[in-house]
Amino acid sequence: MFKKSLNPNQIDELNDFIKQRFDSRELKRALVVKLSEENYLYEEIQKIVGVSLGFITKWKQAFLSSGIKALRLGYQEGIPFLNPEQKSTVINWLKSKAHWNLRELRALYKSQFSNRI
Incomplete structure (x- = not known):
C-alpha cells in the first residue's frame, strides 16, 4: 500500500522506540510500521500483531x-478544533439541555463560532 521507505535514522528511532515500550498499544503501533517497512504484507501483519488493516494504515500514515x-x-496532532x-x-x-439535538448544536456553533464553519 505504501511505497515510501523509511530512512536509516527513522528505522533506528523506531527500533529504539520498540525496545523502550511497556504499553502494548504503543508497541503494536510501532510493530506494524516496522513490519510494513520490512515488506510484510498487511494481511500478514494483521495476523502477526492481531490488528485490523485500518489500524495498520492509520499508524503507518501517522508515523510517515x-x-x-x-x-x-x-498524541494529538495539530491544534484543538x-x-x-x-x-x-x-x-x-x-x-443545560435535557436532550441534545444536533441541529440545535450546529445552530449554536454557527452563531457563536461562525468564522470556523
Whole structure:
C-alpha cells in the first residue's frame, strides 16, 4: 500500500522506540510500521500483531506524517478544533439541555463560532 521507505535514522528511532515500550498499544503501533517497512504484507501483519488493516494504515500514515511522536499514547496532532473558552461554552450549553439535538448544536456553533464553519 505504501511505497515510501523509511530512512536509516527513522528505522533506528523506531527500533529504539520498540525496545523502550511497556504499553502494548504503543508497541503494536510501532510493530506494524516496522513490519510494513520490512515488506510484510498487511494481511500478514494483521495476523502477526492481531490488528485490523485500518489500524495498520492509520499508524503507518501517522508515523510517515509526524514521526515517532505520533505512535505515543495521548498524541494529538495539530491544534484543538475549539479553544478552551469555546469548548466551555459548548459544554455548558449541552449541560443545560435535557436532550441534545444536533441541529440545535450546529445552530449554536454557527452563531457563536461562525468564522470556523
